Amino acid sequence: MRRKIVAGNWKMNTTPEQGVQLVKDVLKNLGHACTSVDYIVCPPYTHLSEVVKVTRGTAVQVGAQNCAEETKGAYTGEVSAEMIASLGVRYVILGHSERRQYYGETSATLNKRMTQVYANDMVPIYCVGETLDERESGKLWDVVKAQIEEVIFELSDEQYHRLVIAYEPVWAIGTGKVATADQAQEMHAFIRKTLAAKFKDAAAKTPILYGGSVKPDNAAEIFAKEDVDGGLIGGASLKAEDFLGIGKGFDAV
Ligand code: PEP
Numbered sequence: 001m002r003r004k005i006v007a008g009n010w011k012m013n014t015t016p017e018q019g020v021q022l023v024k025d026v027l028k029n030l031g032h033a034c035t036s037v038d039y040i041v042c043p044p045y046t047h048l049s050e051v052v053k054v055t056r057g058t059a060v061q062v063g064a065q066n067c068a069e070e071t072k073g074a075y076t077g078e079v080s081a082e083m084i085a086s087l088g089v090r091y092v093i094l095g096h097s098e099r100r101q102y103y104g105e106t107s108a109t110l111n112k113r114m115t116q117v118y119a120n121d122m123v124p125i126y127c128v129g130e131t132l133d134e135r136e137s138g139k140l141w142d143v144v145k146a147q148i149e150e151v152i153f154e155l156s157d158e159q160y161h162r163l164v165i166a167y168e169p170v171w172a173i174g175t176g177k178v179a180t181a182d183q184a185q186e187m188h189a190f191i192r193k194t195l196a197a198k199f200k201d202a203a204a205k206t207p208i209l210y211g212g213s214v215k216p217d218n219a220a221e222i223f224a225k226e227d228v229d230g231g232l233i234g235g236a237s238l239k240a241e242d243f244l245g246i247g248k249g250f251d252a253v
Contacts, residue, residue, distance in 0.1 A: 003229065005040060005164060007042060008234075008243050010022075010044065010065075011044075014043065014047070016050055020047065026240045027054070039061070039243075042091070043065075044065065045064065063090065063091030064092045066094065068113070068116065081113075081116035081117050081120040090122060092122050094110055094125065094126050110151050125164045126164070128168070129211075152198075153198050163206055167208060174234055177212075178212055179222075182225075184228055185226065188227035188228050192208060210222055211234070215236050216242055219248075
């Protein structure tokens with residue numbers, strides 16, 4: 001049985017005070033939500049410390065949205081994986097399409113970040129996904145395969161066991177356009193097959209999340225698919241009710 005995960009990527013939203021209130025609202029209402037789901041919230045760096053404190057001992061875990069590729073030193077503005085881990089953060093999102101698109105992240109820079117995350121005993125949530133052009137020109141399979149092979153295939157077997165993948169078609173992120181449940185399943189199955197080519201049976205245990213305009217009213221249908229193990233949620237994670245409503249998508253499965 002793979003773990004079911006609903007992870008919220010808050011992006012560059014909320015002040016620390018608003019973020020703490022948001023997570024308190026999530027915790028307050030969690031009693032009514034499906035307990036078989038692991039909830040993760042990924043606030044901006046500035047809130048990590050407080051959000052870890054508020055969530056300690058609860059069913060909600062905390063992730064960062066990125067980390068530096070270097071260990072320490074003269075890298076103005078960067079935040080190292082060691083700094084993040086020292087706060088009690090468990091997950092780090094890596095390779096989000098916004099990071100690839102706006103900050104020039106490549107497989108080479110992501111390999112370095114992966115190394116940092118594992119060296120500090122955290123779990124990467126590694127994002128892959130194609131643009132609309134790539135989908136329409138039929139290149140989607142090659143694009144996603146390369147994103148996996150160039151980064152995930154560099155991991156050791158031991159590292160591979162601590163990994164979450166998120167399939168996020170770029171055309172569905174923040175656009176309100178959601179992949180159909182069948183489109184998501186088709187790509188998730190392809191990702192799992194690609195992973196199995198190197199990691200064999202372990203691929204069956206890797207959680208693969210879907211991300212892209214997931215809302216409480218479309219989550220159940222997508223989550224019902226065999227290879228979809230949860231969601232990486234942007235916009236809808238900023239409202240406690242919607243975030244938890246998405247987790248309830250598993251109740252309906
Ligand atoms: C995301 O940015 O990871 C995401 C899935 O965003 P949204 O849910 O807003 O499409």
